[in-house]
Every structure is written in structure tokens, then in C-alpha cells.
Amino acid sequence: MPISVTNQDYGRIHLVADSRRQPLLASSVMGMLLFVLIEAMLFAGMISAYSIIRSGAMIWPPPDQPRLPIEETAINTAALMLSGLLLFVAHRRFRRDRARARTPLLLSMLLGAVFVVFQGVEWVALIREGFTLTSSSQGSFFYLIVGMHALHAVAALGVLAYVALRLQRGWLASSQLAAAEVFWYFVVGMWPIIYLVVYL
Secondary structure: OOOOOOHHHHHHHHHHHHOOOOOOOOHHHHHHHHHHHHHHHHHHHHHHHHHHHHHHOOOOOOOOOOOOOHHHHHHHHHHHHHHHHHHHHHHHHHHHOHHHHHHHHHHHHHHHHHHHHHHHHHHHHHHHOOOOOOOOHHHHHHHHHHHHHHHHHHHHHHHHHHHHHHHHHOOOOHHHHHHHHHHHHHHHHHHHHHHHHHHO
């Protein structure tokens, strides 16, 4: 016996389809969160290994190695923290008026680039003083941990540049900005831990 479907039934079907829940997080944001979680475990492993080597050493830092530039790097750390704050401002402005998000986003990228360049200048100075990957266990861990962070910072700046380009062209989705934020906040949030453990 054939089943008849009335217009009223179509209306019910439509309502059921529309009542499906939207995901709490966009897939791009979820993917970035998973990536950041994995990278956080990587950094946790490197920092743990560094702490074990440091605690087992009779004298730390090694007496024949140059001292790390604590004060200069503290200023650079402040620039990176300000970069994260400006990205937060860009997010707030993006929700209200997308055009107004461009300036804080570009300033955030600029400060992030300053951080990376300053780290490079610091490395050149330390290498000239004899602080290299093979000069001591401190040097090995320093370049491994700080270098890995620098690599993430450069990659995150690339993601922010992509986001800024899409914003300029009017193609930026809020989920794309959120995913880029997750990555940059990871870079920003990881650095104070590295600074406290490796430099101090």
C-alpha cells in the first residue's frame, strides 16, 4: 500500500533538519587545537630533558660559556606578549567591524617579526662568543628548544600573513581567524615558560 506524504509532513521534515546542532568548534579550530596539543607535548619533553640535565650538572651554567642575554630577551618577551594582546584586540574588532581589525592584526604581526629578528640577532652574537650547538649541553638544549620555538613563530607568522591577506580581500571567515589565533597564542604562551626555564 503506497504511503502518502502531505505538505504538513514536509514541513516537519524541514524543521527536524534545521534543528540539528551546530558544532561547538569549527573543524579548522579543532584541527589547530589538536596540533597545538601535540606540539605542547613536544616542548614539554624537551624542557623536561633540559631540566634533568641541568639538575644533574655539578655547575650550571657551564663556566666556560657566555651568559645568556637575560635583560635584552626580557624586552623581546614583552614585545611578543604585546603582539598576543594586539591579536586579541583584532579579534574583538573583527566581530564588530572587520575593516577595523586590520591595524591591530598588522601590528601584532610586526611585533612578532621583531621578536623573531631579535632572536636571530641574539643567536649571531652568542655564536660569535663561542656558544654553539656543540660547545656544551647548555648550548645544545638552548638552540634545540629556542630554535624549535623560533620555527613555530615563523610558521605562525606565515599563517597570520595568510589571514591578513584574506582580510584585506574580504574573504576571511571567523573560523580562519580563530585557528590562526590558536597557533599564535601557543607561540606567545610557550615563550615565557621557555624564558623562565632556559634563560633564568
